[in-house]
Amino acid sequence: MQLEVNITGKSFASAAGKRHDVLDNVTFTLNAGEVGVLFGPSGCGKSTLLRILAGLDANYQGHIARSPGMRLGMVFQEPRLLPWRTVEENVRIAAPHVDDGTLSALFEVLELSVHRNHFPGELSLGLARRVALARAFAIEPDFLILDEPLASLDNALAGRLRDQIATLVASREMMTLLVTHDLDDAVRLGDRLFFLSPRPARILHVETIAAPRAVRGEPEIDEIKRQLSQLDLANM
Amino acid sequence: MLRLLSFALFIATWWIASLLIGDTKLPAPPAVLSVLIAEARSGALFVNLGATLARVALAFTLAMALGSAIGYLMGRVSLANRLGDPWLILLLNLPALVVIVLAYIWAGLTEVAAITAIAINKLPTAVVTLREGARALDPALDEMATAFALPRGRAFRHVVLPQLAPYIAAAARSGLSLVWKIVLVAEYLGRPNGVGFEIGVAFQLFDIPLLLAYSLSFAGVVLVIETLLVQPFETRLTRWRLRAA
Numbered sequence: 001m002q003l004e005v006n007i008t009g010k011s012f013a014s015a016a017g018k019r020h021d022v023l024d025n026v027t028f029t030l031n032a033g034e035v036g037v038l039f040g041p042s043g044c045g046k047s048t049l050l051r052i053l054a055g056l057d058a059n060y061q062g063h064i065a066r067s068p069g070m071r072l073g074m075v076f077q078e079p080r081l082l083p084w085r086t087v088e089e090n091v092r093i094a095a096p097h098v099d100d101g102t103l104s105a106l107f108e109v110l111e112l113s114v115h116r117n118h119f120p121g122e123l124s125l126g127l128a129r130r131v132a133l134a135r136a137f138a139i140e141p142d143f144l145i146l147d148e149p150l151a152s153l154d155n156a157l158a159g160r161l162r163d164q165i166a167t168l169v170a171s172r173e174m175m176t177l178l179v180t181h182d183l184d185d186a187v188r189l190g191d192r193l194f195f196l197s198p199r200p201a202r203i204l205h206v207e208t209i210a211a212p213r214a215v216r217g218e219p220e221i222d223e224i225k226r227q228l229s230q231l232d233l234a235n236m
Numbered sequence: 237m238l239r240l241l242s243f244a245l246f247i248a249t250w251w252i253a254s255l256l257i258g259d260t261k262l263p264a265p266p267a268v269l270s271v272l273i274a275e276a277r278s279g280a281l282f283v284n285l286g287a288t289l290a291r292v293a294l295a296f297t298l299a300m301a302l303g304s305a306i307g308y309l310m311g312r313v314s315l316a317n318r319l320g321d322p323w324l325i326l327l328l329n330l331p332a333l334v335v336i337v338l339a340y341i342w343a344g345l346t347e348v349a350a351i352t353a354i355a356i357n358k359l360p361t362a363v364v365t366l367r368e369g370a371r372a373l374d375p376a377l378d379e380m381a382t383a384f385a386l387p388r389g390r391a392f393r394h395v396v397l398p399q400l401a402p403y404i405a406a407a408a409r410s411g412l413s414l415v416w417k418i419v420l421v422a423e424y425l426g427r428p429n430g431v432g433f434e435i436g437v438a439f440q441l442f443d444i445p446l447l448l449a450y451s452l453s454f455a456g457v458v459l460v461i462e463t464l465l466v467q468p469f470e471t472r473l474t475r476w477r478l479r480a481a
Binding site for chain 1: 377395477
């Protein structure tokens with residue numbers, strides 16, 4: 001499984017008829033087992049890029065080569081659960097073939113076991129995010145998209161969820177693309193970091209982290225972060 | 237308990253009014269009740285109520301099914317909306333009487349004509365309500381369904397239909413009351429049985445106890461159906477909302 005992204009441009013017309021360029025030149029390749037991180041300022045077009053990669057927006061210039069039969073799992077920025085279905089139903093509707101054991105294990109890792117029969121309206125944002133995560137993993141995706149899965153959670157909660165995501169990502173050979181604007185999350189979860197410019201977005205710098213995620217210790221993470229913070233991204 | 241009290245108040249008001257106005261214009265409750273019992277004994281009451289109910293059921297189902305489908309299409313596809321909108325406005329504002337009379341003229345004094353005419357009267361309100369519902373569908377959930385490659389049928393059942401449910405319930409509620417009103421007119425004008433027909437007979441003979449007996453038993457049936465069928469259905473549909481509160 002492989003994803004080849006070669007977008008040469010994306011723009012849309014505003015209500016006033018003016019043309020806005022959102023994406024400039026975004027080219028990268030993602031391989032199975034790899035976690036790519038899109039890192040960039042707010043509003044730089046990351047979500048637009050994700051929508052294109054997810055096949056939700058076909059109106060762009062360029063080309064994306066997906067392996068045939070690729071299964072997509074997506075965690076949107078807002079959980080986008082069906083409020084009229086329970087937690088378990090939400091997962092099963094997206095993944096009707098998931099077996100009970102897999103589902104139980106998934107709920108166990110994400111600490112959702114007691115919430116199986118709750119409705120999304122009864123959950124906090126953190127819990128709803130984890131349900132969205134469970135749904136994306138339950139379909140056993142070949143390509144996983146995570147759009148700021150840790151945003152607007154407090155530090156302790158974000159840290160726990162980050163560890164849970166790391167566990168789940170390691171449990172399956174798939175391509176993962178994570179969007180974040182938190183450097184710490186990027187360095188802890190990613191294998192390759194794509195630094196994006198402000199709008200219209202293009203890739204300024206690609207950082208490959210050689211050490212596997214599991215053995216990446218605190219000193220190494222701090223060192224990588226230190227080096228990255230010295231990059232003069234504004235003048236690239 | 238409160239309902240019983242309210243019912244008792246109604247009977248009392250009626251009785252007092254009949255004493256004030258006089259028996260010829262407003263017969264007292266016992267007089268109406270005895271006519272009601274006589275009609276029930278002869279079986280005429282049930283035949284007529286049954287005929288009316290069957291017409292309501294058929295016309296209502298027809299109008300809801302067709303109206304929902306058209307409304308959904310108009311809310312989703314802008315071409316369908318532009319094509320259908322003038323017709324919709326025409327139908328919405330066409331008096332029920334015109335539709336019924338024309339149906340009887342063109343299709344004869346038949347059951348098909350009656351049911352079609354009733355359904356046509358209800359159809360546009362169902363279309364309007366469902367069109368609003370289809371317009372209000374959450375695009376974020378549509379995207380979710382697309383991203384997860386949900387098959388059309390499953391997406392419709394789990395993503396679209398629950399969002400339309402309150403609109404379907406609203407269309408059913410307002411549509412049912414409309415059908416209750418129009419069915420009697422259609423029967424009065426061109427059917428040989430049904431509550432509307434009996435009320436027509438009572439009107440011509442100035443038989444006020446008979447008129448009231450049929451009107452009240454009809455109102456009773458409406459009340460029973462509303463409480464036993466429509467309201468529990470609405471509660472079930474919004475179950476997840478109640479729990480979320």
